[in-house]
Amino acid sequence: METVRKLIQIFFTFLTNGYVLFPWTKNIYQGPFKLVCSPGLNCYSCPASITYCPLGSIQQLLLGIRFSFETGSYFFGSYVFGTIGIIGSLTGRLTCGWLCPFGLLQELLYKIPSWRKFRTAKPLKYIKYFMLVFFVIVFPLILTDQWGMGKPWFCKFVCPAGTLEAGFPMLALQPDLRATVGLLFYNKLFWMFLFLFWSVFSCRFFCKTTCPLGAFYGLFNKISFLQLHLNEENCTDCGACFQVCPMEIQFNKNVNSAECILCMRCMNEACKFDAISLKCAGLPLSQIASKKSIRNQTS
Amino acid sequence: MLKKNKQIFYRFIPLTIFLILFMIGIAVNEPQRVLEQAWNICLDCIGIG
Numbered sequence: 627m628e629t630v631r632k633l634i635q636i637f638f639t640f641l642t643n644g645y646v647l648f649p650w651t652k653n654i655y656q657g658p659f660k661l662v663c664s665p666g667l668n669c670y671s672c673p674a675s676i677t678y679c680p681l682g683s684i685q686q687l688l689l690g691i692r693f694s695f696e697t698g699s700y701f702f703g704s705y706v707f708g709t710i711g712i713i714g715s716l717t718g719r720l721t722c723g724w725l726c727p728f729g730l731l732q733e734l735l736y737k738i739p740s741w742r743k744f745r746t747a748k749p750l751k752y753i754k755y756f757m758l759v760f761f762v763i764v765f766p767l768i769l770t771d772q773w774g775m776g777k778p779w780f781c782k783f784v785c786p787a788g789t790l791e792a793g794f795p796m797l798a799l800q801p802d803l804r805a806t807v808g809l810l811f812y813n814k815l816f817w818m819f820l821f822l823f824w825s826v827f828s829c830r831f832f833c834k835t836t837c838p839l840g841a842f843y844g845l846f847n848k849i850s851f852l853q854l855h856l857n858e859e860n861c862t863d864c865g866a867c868f869q870v871c872p873m874e875i876q877f878n879k880n881v882n883s884a885e886c887i888l889c890m891r892c893m894n895e896a897c898k899f900d901a902i903s904l905k906c907a908g909l910p911l912s913q914i915a916s917k918k919s920i921r922n923q924t925s
Numbered sequence: 926m927l928k929k930n931k932q933i934f935y936r937f938i939p940l941t942i943f944l945i946l947f948m949i950g951i952a953v954n955e956p957q958r959v960l961e962q963a964w965n966i967c968l969d970c971i972g973i974g
Contacts, residue, residue, distance in 0.1 A: 653966075654964075654966055656964040658960075660959075660960055660963035660964060661956050661959065661960050661963075669967075669970050670962075670963045670967065670970075671966050671967040671970045671971060678959055678960075678962070678963040679970075682962075682967060682970060683959050683962060683963070686962045686967075687955070687958065687959070687962075694958075699953065699954070699958070700953045701953065701955045701958050703950075703955075704946045704947070704949045704950035704953070704955060705946075705947060705949075705950025705951060705955035705956055705959060706950070706955075706959065707943070707946055707950075708943050708944065708945075708946035708947025708948070708949070708950050709947060711939065711942070711943025711946060711947075712940065712943045712944060712947060714939075714943075715936070715939045715940040715943055716940065777969065778967070778969045778970070781967065781969045781970045782969040782970075782972070785970065788967075788970035788971065788972070789971070789972055792966075792967070792970050792971050793970075793971040793972050793973075796966060796971050797971070803968075803971070803973060806968075806973040807972075807973055808973070810972050810973065811971075811972040811973050813972070814972035815972070846939065849935060849936055849939060850936070851936050851940075907932075907933050907936055908929055908932045908933055908936075
């Protein structure tokens with residue numbers, strides 16, 4: 627199952643970054659697919675990206691909200707919030723575990739052998755909510771210049787995916803941009819190297835501590851249609867689920883935690899007692915499958 | 926059974942809210958704005974804006 631998940635992650639990375647003509651055009655993709663939301667963290671200024679980044683779009687819409695209202699258009703991010711809200715309502719944080727290219731990169735980095743692997747301190751996990759509320763929503767909205775325009779705070783000062791996927795390739799493709807590299811770029815470079823370096827020692831360090839998109843999807847984990855279910859009668863509290871969990875959750879103590887990325891390693895690799903199962907809208911998926919087959923047999 | 930139905934019903938509330946938000950976005954032509962933004966190189970994302 628873990629191999630299937632890895633293959634899906636790789637497939638989605640190439641699907642959302644499928645513009646192979648960029649080395650010749652030396653520019654980003656400007657076709658109609660840019661209307662499609664990338665469910666995971668994938669910078670839309672990456673020359674290979676064919677989708678838009680929800681975090682980047684929300685910030686861009688919010689920072690120009692005054693201008694937009696003055697011109698009679700009411701763009702406040704409802705299309706983008708609606709899109710990621712639908713994804714979150716249906717699948718919770720499944721996107722992080724199965725479809726996010728930056729998540730995949732961190733998981734691969736964690737496979738590099740190191741002298742010690744570290745757990746992430748719990749208070750650090752709250753930073754991502756701060757990022758979501760302030761860096762993605764509040765600061766772009768209220769901290770404006772003399773023209774009433776804000777800044778995309780998360781993209782501008784933090785986002786390591788933007789530096790890696792868009793910064794390096796665009797600087798390589800467009801030499802004119804290199805003259806503008808300054809302190810801001812070095813700041814982003816610092817964050818990118820910090821997150822990538824620490825991913826070798828702590829699995830998905832950026833996802834656990836800083837990713838605002840993960841924080842948003844995580845809010846739906848307890849109410850989403852797709853959820854993991856604990857069968858308390860079968861659970862022996864052995865802690866095997868905690869040992870394999872990349873997000874450091876002991877599933878039986880914190881069912882459908884906001885940190886859970888539904889990678890299902892606890893269900894498929896760890897639990898020997900069938901205490902964990904996957905449910906869709908409260909119904910076990912196996913039950914849904916059997917109901918379907920019964921319906922097919924009767925029709 | 927009633928508890929199960931209630932659980933399913935509650936899951937539809939956020940889905941409906943975000944579906945409405947999504948429709949509002951389409952109604953005010955926000956996808957066009959998103960598309961225009963995504964077609965331009967975001968210098969802030971690169972770290973030079």
